[in-house]
Amino acid sequence: MKSFVCHNVLCPADADIRWRFLGNNLVQPFSCRGRTFLELAPEGLTLLAREAFRDVSFFLRTGHLEQLAVILQDPEASANDRFVAMELLKNAAISAGGVFPMCQDTGTALVMAKKGEQVLTGADDAWWISKGIGEAYTEENLRYSQMAPLSMYEEVNTQNNLPAQIDMDAVPGEAYDFLFVAKGGGSANKTFLYNKTAQTLSPEELLPFLGKSLKEIGTSACPPYHLAVVVGGMSAEYTLKTLKLASTGYLDSLPDKGTSQGQGFRDRSLEAEVLAMSRRLGLGAQFGGKYFCHDVRVIRLPRHGASCFIGVGVSCSAHRNILGRICLDGLFLEELDRDPARFFPDPAFDPGDAVSINLNQPMDAIRAALTKLKVATRVMLNGPMVVARDLAHVRLKAMLDRGEELPAYFRDHMVYYAGPAKTPAGHASGSFGPTTAGRMDPYVPCFQEKGASLVMLAKGNRSFGVRESCRKHGGFYLGSIGGPAACLGKDCITKVEMIDCKDLGMEAVYRIEVKNFPAFVIVDDKGNDFYASFLR
Numbered sequence: 001m002k003s004f005v006c007h008n009v010l011c012p013a014d015a016d017i018r019w020r021f022l023g024n025n026l027v028q029p030f031s032c033r034g035r036t037f038l039e040l041a042p043e044g045l046t047l048l049a050r051e052a053f054r055d056v057s058f059f060l061r062t063g064h065l066e067q068l069a070v071i072l073q074d075p076e077a078s079a080n081d082r083f084v085a086m087e088l089l090k091n092a093a094i095s096a097g098g099v100f101p102m103c104q105d106t107g108t109a110l111v112m113a114k115k116g117e118q119v120l121t122g123a124d125d126a127w128w129i130s131k132g133i134g135e136a137y138t139e140e141n142l143r144y145s146q147m148a149p150l151s152m153y154e155e156v157n158t159q160n161n162l163p164a165q166i167d168m169d170a171v172p173g174e175a176y177d178f179l180f181v182a183k184g185g186g187s188a189n190k191t192f193l194y195n196k197t198a199q200t201l202s203p204e205e206l207l208p209f210l211g212k213s214l215k216e217i218g219t220s221a222c223p224p225y226h227l228a229v230v231v232g233g234m235s236a237e238y239t240l241k242t243l244k245l246a247s248t249g250y251l252d253s254l255p256d257k258g259t260s261q262g263q264g265f266r267d268r269s270l271e272a273e274v275l276a277m278s279r280r281l282g283l284g285a286q287f288g289g290k291y292f293c294h295d296v297r298v299i300r301l302p303r304h305g306a307s308c309f310i311g312v313g314v315s316c317s318a319h320r321n322i323l324g325r326i327c328l329d330g331l332f333l334e335e336l337d338r339d340p341a342r343f344f345p346d347p348a349f350d351p352g353d354a355v356s357i358n359l360n361q362p363m364d365a366i367r368a369a370l371t372k373l374k375v376a377t378r379v380m381l382n383g384p385m386v387v388a389r390d391l392a393h394v395r396l397k398a399m400l401d402r403g404e405e406l407p408a409y410f411r412d413h414m415v416y417y418a419g420p421a422k423t424p425a426g427h428a429s430g431s432f433g434p435t436t437a438g439r440m441d442p443y444v445p446c447f448q449e450k451g452a453s454l455v456m457l458a459k460g461n462r463s464f465g466v467r468e469s470c471r472k473h474g475g476f477y478l479g480s481i482g483g484p485a486a487c488l489g490k491d492c493i494t495k496v497e498m499i500d501c502k503d504l505g506m507e508a509v510y511r512i513e514v515k516n517f518p519a520f521v522i523v524d525d526k527g528n529d530f531y532a533s534f535l536r
Helices: 043-058 062-073 079-095 125-139 203-217 236-247 268-280 363-370 390-401 408-412 437-449 464-473 485-492 502-507
Strands: 019-023 027-032 035-040 108-116 147-149 155-157 165-171 176-183 192-196 225-233 293-303 308-315 321-327 330-334 355-358 378-387 455-458 476-479 493-500 509-523
Touching (some): 019 043, 035 321, 062 293, 176 236, 192 236, 203 268, 203 308, 268 293, 355 363, 390 437, 390 502, 437 464, 464 476, 464 509, 485 509
Parallel strands (some): 108 165, 225 293
Antiparallel strands (some): 321 330, 493 509
């Protein structure tokens, strides 16, 4: 197979791509007026989309796995950097078994397609692509995250993870090229658009601005990141689309310099500067160190003289994107890596000791154990906890507003902010990693005042209000590693029981049992916050 041909800025890199052949029985060439056309049965679109979202839910690109292995070999990496990298590699190995998806948030399905004008389907292509996406999500152990609005204020889960976002462009030729992305909500939420002025286009202005933007991203989207920056763009939406493509590596073949006709380009020198800046932050791979980012892409686009859009965004540790192609030779998908275990270090990595916390005791005893520990201490949790996230918090707050007491389970247990993927047959849990803590920040002071949410577990940094509430009420926030949801579901969670809000689906309230569940003390009852000094 030949590699892709670039037609414009929004196209994949010319690269030596390994392909997985899906067959050629659904394509048929024919000639007319001296031109060759490709007749594609629309079932081919369903097959390609279904296989793409199956593969991308369980496998990663080799290059991404190699970057994790580099962290383990780097003497400048912190112990926490190496611990997170090892957990992510172990997670990739479990996920590659095809049972536990790599992340519990199996994402919004995004499809960016370039259809050659000589490709004929005679069908609504987006419908057939959506059909394949729906089959992948309903037939595999994946999570349904899409909410359909019934009114401005009421919504329901669609129960198949549709609709998908499908963007299609017409291009010359007889090939049909695709980028499939499963974009998790955590990393999607760390997409920022700024409307700046020409004054920003100087090293003295742009670099400090980007440094501030890195702190705004924080750690809640599961670093190490693939960071993308886009400067310019003829419209806000074009800037953001280019940003998303850049974060997947889709634009890596862009030239190093622009032209007077508006050619977009990569600024590789600035990429190196921003990467170095990210490594000086000290945030590291979530809990302090060097590896906040794996790599950086900086794209410069033309702009209107009165506008200077700047987009900043990330692809997270679940770097889920895959290329597809339909051509005269048949249907093809990019071959992802099915053997992550070969990147494990030899000898085996020793993360050092962690403090065991027994959750099978009253809340006051759990807090008494935690108050002895410094922030950044690594702990292993054992025992019961309750799981509640966004919509459950809305309901609990409504109870308080009506003058009702919070449920006993919310006062007596640690609360884990999470929402599971489906449970595979024969297992206690599906992939079950943490969600972003910051979305629950507004609820913490009023809940802690009522003796609830006194010990919380999630990912990412918290607000000043949470820190002060923990100091006032004797609370704690523990940070879980963002990313290794398959590890947690398979090895650490031994029992899952839905106990409330059943109608909320994956956002229901659960009681779970855990063993050797890894976490770090981030905010303590004295008002200390591990992230505070990094994110000022």
